[in-house]
Amino acid sequence: MRKGFKVTAVMAGLLLMAAGSxxxxxxxxxxxxxxxxxxxxxxxxxxxxxxxxxxAIWWQLGYGNNNINNGATTSAAAEGTGHAPxxxxxxxxxxIGMVYLTxxxxxxxxxxxxxxxxxxxxxxxxxxxxxxxxxxxxxxxSTNAYDNDNALNPYWGPYYSYCPYAGYPAGCDSFYNRAYxxxxxxxxxxxxxxxxxxxxxxxASKQRAGMGVDKAADISENFYDLATVSNGMQxxxxxxxxxxxxxxxxxxxxxxVDSVVINTDMTRTVSLSWTxxxxxxxxxxxxxxxxxxxxxxxxxxxxxxxxxxxLNQGNQAGGLxxxxxxxxxxxxxxxxxxxxxxxNVGGPILCSSAAPGSNITFNHTVPPDTALxxxxxxxxxxxxxxxxxxxVRAGASGDLAFEATDCRANNCLNSPPLMIVGxxxxxxxxxxxxxxxxxxxxxxxxxxxxxxxxxNIDILGKGDAVLKTVPCKQCTTGIGDEYSLVxxxxxxxxxxxxxxxxxxxxxxxxxxxIQ
Amino acid sequence: MNLSFLKKHRFHVxxxxxxxxxxxxxxxxxxxxxxxxxxxxxxxxxxxxNLIAMPFRTPTQTAQxxxxxxxxxxxxxxxxxxxxxxxxxxxxxxxxxxxxxINKGVGVRIIESTTAATGIIVGSHIPGxxxxxxxxxxxxxxxxxxxxxxxxxxxxxxxxCQNGALTTTAPAPLLTRFGPGGGVDATYTxxxxxxxxxxxxxxxxIQISGENNGPKVFVPSHF
Numbered sequence: 001m002r003k004g005f006k007v008t009a010v011m012a013g014l015l016l017m018a019a020g021s022x023x024x025x026x027x028x029x030x031x032x033x034x035x036x037x038x039x040x041x042x043x044x045x046x047x048x049x050x051x052x053x054x055x056a057i058w059w060q061l062g063y064g065n066n067n068i069n070n071g072a073t074t075s076a077a078a079e080g081t082g083h084a085p086x087x088x089x090x091x092x093x094x095x096i097g098m099v100y101l102t103x104x105x106x107x108x109x110x111x112x113x114x115x116x117x118x119x120x121x122x123x124x125x126x127x128x129x130x131x132x133x134x135x136x137x138x139x140x141x142s143t144n145a146y147d148n149d150n151a152l153n154p155y156w157g158p159y160y161s162y163c164p165y166a167g168y169p170a171g172c173d174s175f176y177n178r179a180y181x182x183x184x185x186x187x188x189x190x191x192x193x194x195x196x197x198x199x200x201x202x203x204a205s206k207q208r209a210g211m212g213v214d215k216a217a218d219i220s221e222n223f224y225d226l227a228t229v230s231n232g233m234q235x236x237x238x239x240x241x242x243x244x245x246x247x248x249x250x251x252x253x254x255x256x257v258d259s260v261v262i263n264t265d266m267t268r269t270v271s272l273s274w275t276x277x278x279x280x281x282x283x284x285x286x287x288x289x290x291x292x293x294x295x296x297x298x299x300x301x302x303x304x305x306x307x308x309x310x311l312n313q314g315n316q317a318g319g320l321x322x323x324x325x326x327x328x329x330x331x332x333x334x335x336x337x338x339x340x341x342x343x344n345v346g347g348p349i350l351c352s353s354a355a356p357g358s359n360i361t362f363n364h365t366v367p368p369d370t371a372l373x374x375x376x377x378x379x380x381x382x383x384x385x386x387x388x389x390x391x392v393r394a395g396a397s398g399d400l401a402f403e404a405t406d407c408r409a410n411n412c413l414n415s416p417p418l419m420i421v422g423x424x425x426x427x428x429x430x431x432x433x434x435x436x437x438x439x440x441x442x443x444x445x446x447x448x449x450x451x452x453x454x455x456n457i458d459i460l461g462k463g464d465a466v467l468k469t470v471p472c473k474q475c476t477t478g479i480g481d482e483y484s485l486v487x488x489x490x491x492x493x494x495x496x497x498x499x500x501x502x503x504x505x506x507x508x509x510x511x512x513x514i515q
Numbered sequence: 516m517n518l519s520f521l522k523k524h525r526f527h528v529x530x531x532x533x534x535x536x537x538x539x540x541x542x543x544x545x546x547x548x549x550x551x552x553x554x555x556x557x558x559x560x561x562x563x564x565n566l567i568a569m570p571f572r573t574p575t576q577t578a579q580x581x582x583x584x585x586x587x588x589x590x591x592x593x594x595x596x597x598x599x600x601x602x603x604x605x606x607x608x609x610x611x612x613x614x615x616x617i618n619k620g621v622g623v624r625i626i627e628s629t630t631a632a633t634g635i636i637v638g639s640h641i642p643g644x645x646x647x648x649x650x651x652x653x654x655x656x657x658x659x660x661x662x663x664x665x666x667x668x669x670x671x672x673x674x675x676c677q678n679g680a681l682t683t684t685a686p687a688p689l690l691t692r693f694g695p696g697g698g699v700d701a702t703y704t705x706x707x708x709x710x711x712x713x714x715x716x717x718x719x720x721i722q723i724s725g726e727n728n729g730p731k732v733f734v735p736s737h738f
Contacts, residue, residue: 027654029654029655032593032595032602032604034593034604034605034606036604036606036609038609038611039605039606039608039609039610039611039613040608040609040610041610071653072653073653073654107611107612108610108611110610123611124578124603124604124605124611124613124614125601125603127602127604129602129654129655130601130602130655131600131601131652131653131655131656206590209589209590209591217629218591218628218629219628219629220590220591220593220626220628220629221593221626221628222590223590223593223604223606
């Protein structure tokens, strides 16, 4: 059988299936588009010590809207566009659906001895067709019915093909083309309730089987596979140690003070920095044949930046992550961030302005008694504020309101961590105290709200005995800082819980357990 | 022990003991097909969409095991189980067991995108086992692949509607059958009471959705 005929038959079959099963449309009703990870032996690292309750959300890059979550159904023509119900930009995202995280040990029992306890993965429950999900990741980018193919990024399709028919024009014997590489990657974000840590992965739909034009033979609807992440940590299972798909948690960015100058008017000029996050991804580069689409009169809805891989999308203006520094006046050391009056300091800072893991720096002058925080905005930068169907279906209006913590507005309840520039109104305290046991030592970490009169800092054990004394970092600048130190088993002297005392003001934290 | 009873009624005792043994064999082990409800089916998996009617009792307990039945080991074969409220998915190239099969009247959708295959499905029925057709909702809520018994007395889609006492006034539930071509080859709504609808085929499931007066719980009739 000639290859062209085979492909024709397959294609006809698929179109028949699509037509025949399209009676009921909601969000991915004609296809499922699962989000796998466990079965391909990938997982997220265990949550860090001190982390709270873990939850996850996802969205499709360029199509996410976390401001409207409704799990609503839509029309057949609008499925996958980001509009549901018709006329509402609710986005293609996890909406009000439940995103399940499974204990990796429990489903990969054959490898459990190598999997760190507490590792989590996305298993068979998660898909774009699940209940409560907003939208569908199968994007019909135009109104052409052939774009609504119920498959993620196939390498075949008749409308934009070089061959209108198999064998015509003469010598044209392949439906292979890249004009249907139109479905954008997705982001999977794991957060925890103390708002100090998160884990993030972005992946394109799974690479199609075969090489070159043979990819056209893979006509499956396809899926996303978080185990394709290639810049995470090394997989701890020896059989899979060549894969770097063990996705680590990261700290939610929080400004640190590298230096401070107290001005004559008592304002502080602070040199701030925070660690640039790492976007863990699959290194995907999936070119789209925009020229072919343009030739068929669809130039205005071309795929941006030439492709649907994470790298392609990341090269768009604005990248895939931005920071917004904010400040607010405070009257105490532990203010409720949702009640403060926040003001943006400068404009967004692109994550791509520095290497992952390096420092982002910023200089700023503030009055005493000021809180600073960094909002970490994830996903694409919208190309337009217009949310009409024509723009949304082209991925131009997202992503909205996806951050490293569940903060969608200035008065959000889940604020990223604050850094306080102290003054007369701010008390000096040790907060966010954590003691995490690791083999024969305990790592103690904490943060000070403000240091105006601190001489040094004691770690207290049983009976408030001083186990260790560390020098203060800011001491008199009014700024808070971060501390991390190690106590050996011998230094603990039998203590089961610890306290932190700031000598000078004499403020002692509450007792916190050694975990 | 008084043996006179056994001597007097030995024929009945032997028959009774044999019957009890058959039931025990059928109940105790999934691998057992000793009862007269057991069977073995050479099932075809066509390219396209297949709705597989799993036996109510079968040794195939996970998605991974169902892949093995058809000798499938690549992502070209994808499985989906509709629970009535959610969808569970799997592709045959995964190293986990995947979802646990519900069986007991719930079938599995298999989309085979490359090569057709055959597999041996074995199992037996559970007489008296009820099946639930869920209440309608936004997809996938309310959608199920109904796996009727292999020796059902239902002949066509209308019989299924009547057996389950499904709603027979519009809007009535939609029954969808997939055919050997891998696509939808017949549909029926339960309000078409004058028409018998499409015939049922051994080993196939039918997709049911849109039962607005659900859940409907019934015992599938069988020989």
